[in-house]
Amino acid sequence: MMATLVAAVIVQRLVHARDGAAGDRPLRPVTDAFAAEDRRLLEASCAALEGKAARQKNPHPPGSPAYAARVCARLGRWTGYYGKPGPIVTLGGWTEFRARKRGGALRLTERDL
DSSP: OHHHHHHHHHHHHHHHHHTBTTTTTTOOOOOGGGOGGHHHHHHHHHHHHHOOOGGGGGHHHOTTTHHHHHHHHHTTTSSOOOOHHHHHHHHHHHHHHHHHHHHHHHHHHHHHH
């Protein structure tokens, strides 16, 4: 039950961060949802998912919570059109990101064998 609660809090933070800082309320750091070493995978995933249209490019600075939220939305099959991604799309993308991270760790482990 605790794991579900943690995932729900992370996804909600990403959903709230998707547009960047709103007004005078600063956003929580991206390290609340991702480890510091995840930045390279976030940037690689973003580069692979960006399309040619301006709406499909990530307008947020790398390392920001809005950047990570956008990457999760794209991994969750959001096209960049038709409204803003919600929690279900963001959860799907966050889950996909975690799977890619585990896959990369397994690949590194296999090289050591």
